[in-house]
Amino acid sequence: MIFREAKPKDIKQIQLVRNSVTENTLSNPDLVTDNDCLLFITQRGKGWVCEIANVIVGFAIADLKENNIWALFVHPDYEKKGIGKQLHTIMLDWYFKNTTDNVWLGTSPNTRAETFYRKLGWIDIGLHGKDEIKFEMTYQKWKETSH
Template structure:
């Protein structure tokens, strides 16, 4: 298993994992390869957990411009093995290193992802649901404990 930076060569596997999830689903085609590549190469950075060459367990992408978690997904059969936490921690650390004091994300209410983020120290912003029906969360640098 290898935790490494994502590249455009990972595109097919990123989409495979993204469309495999059963919560926080995405309609195929709503986000283009070009938009994905912009987040990987221009707006931020992504990471993958690679089980073997060409086979990903999951991925995370953070936006360096504003500290937004753009995506974080683990292949459902591999939930609970620590891949998500590895991805989360490397992404959060990198975003804080970019100078952000606050990170944000949105996720489906009452989902496994919401529970995961709460355990990792994220707190609801209190803004209610956004236009996509997601609950908004924030993580403040001063409150983050990567060893929690």
């Protein structure tokens, strides 16, 4: 397993992972374009991937502009191996080295993702949009729980 910074050449494989998931699926995969991914990993924030045998099996992207976790997904064939947690740690360590602003994310209720974020100390602060839970992580909470 190799964890590294995402590069523009990774976008096609990132999209394959994003569209492989069985929870928090996109209603229309065309809504998240390759150009969106490029913008988020090169200008708005940064992304990371997990590779196994030169195949990307998970990725995470943080957005410094909107103080948001834009994406954290693991291919279903590679779930429950610690990949998501490792990507989460790398991403939040980087995020809080660059800002002390709170970071937020939205995820569907009653999913493994909801349980994952709760276990990692994210706080439910209400709703995002019409059908997602909005979670928040503070700099202080990350420092207390991450190491």
